[in-house]
Amino acid sequence: MSDEQPVYSEKVMEHFRNPRNVGEMESPDGIGHVGNPVCGDIMELYIRVVDHVITDARFKTFGCGAAIATSSMVTELVKGKTIEEALELSNRAVAEALGGLPPIKMHCSVLAEEALKSAIEDYLQKHPKPDSA
């Protein structure tokens, strides 16, 4: 309780205050569910995929300000990306898009990256042969 508290950027606070794409998705094409081994928080990410492109993403997160802001940012960043492009999205890129995170909060962005990867894996498992319409 007495430890130094991290200071969040404006952008982080903005996403924390007004998180984008919150909530579950009706019959998503992929669901990612990950737990944070560092502090024990949980993130769920849902994606809609059309023609190999992520057209929509939503999330639910039980975690700190940074976890909520990175979840929100990751759902924004992946929209419009192909599966391959989305797989390359790193936690650093998410953190950078938020104007940086305090070092002690970098692990929360790792959680967001993993949630996305897990949602894509789930999608690929359910759709072994991506339709090439």
Next chain:
Amino acid sequence: MNRVYLDYAATTPTHPDVVQAMLPFFGESFGNASSLYSYGREARAAITAARSSVARLIGADEDEIVFTGGGTEADNMALKGIAFAADGKYNHIITTSIEHHAVLGSCEFLENLGFHVTYLPVDKYGLVAPDDVRKAITDNTLVISVMHANNEVGTIQPIAEIGRIARDAGVYFHTDAVQTAGHVPIAVNDMGIDLLSVSAHKLYGPKGVGALFVRTGTRISPLIHGGAQERNRRAGTENLAGIVGFGTAAELARGTMTEEATVLGTLRDRLITGLLERIPEAQLNGHPTSRLPNNVNVSIDYVEGESMLLHLDMEGICASTGSACTSGSLEPSHVLLSMGLSHQLAHGSLRLSLGKWTTGEDVERVLETLQEIVSKLRAMSPLYKAPGRSAQ
């Protein structure tokens, strides 16, 4: 926006009367208490007066008060000072798993030097069983350290009973009274206390000054060497204005403590009842009755503490949490875990601590605001299953 400060357990505002009492000691009465001439005499007299005010607050003798740089130093001095002065045979310390880090850190340090430490468990309310203390005592036990009240959950320990056990066994008894001094009556003699830590900034005094009560006849080594101040127990030029402020705060507290506890106790209970009524799946942490008059600690399931604090802060409300996400170690509160809470419930813990300037309106505002915040956070929590179907 008016801010609502509900973190008095972290620190209190310095009382305006305390500030007034301190000011001359930055100005015309700036002397070094060790000096022979008039300035020195004035400083010495002021320190003596403050010492007797602090002594009176806890029922001690003036000579038994050692001023320190705060509660943390007092805890360090109590444990290390006793340990360093002990004969080799006495190498066992008994404490609890819910102590402040000032005590736990000192114990860990002493373990590295070869001391053995027993960390007693607590029950679900955070209470230590006196019988566990009795059973833990061995022929080698040097000191028992059990805090008077816990800073996170507010549970007040059966200190007098533990004091009796310590006395019967001929073992020193230290208590960290940082959260109780000036808020709950303390009588070191009736309670069998040999060493007691106090911090000024928790009772409307300034930060960076505190005291260790050391019962006459107790063998203790100083931690800081290089001067005869504090009767050779704590070297260094005294924090004159700080000590004066501490004395004034102690004097004020002696006069207002009983009434303040009644007022705050009522507000506390309104807040607890209101929170549990308005927020389903929330629970009170700490003891329902053996509890600091100003402490509210609840766990709100499915939400995380830092998120709650950030939202409360946006609404001008200042509070605290035991969530892993706000601790430097990313571990949840050791106190809540010791009481058997799951990580998830420790995550959702919220401490609201009241004080002299808390009003009924503040309580109402927190109740309304928090209810909204919790709904918002639960709506985005993957752990929360929308109500309606299940009984609420």
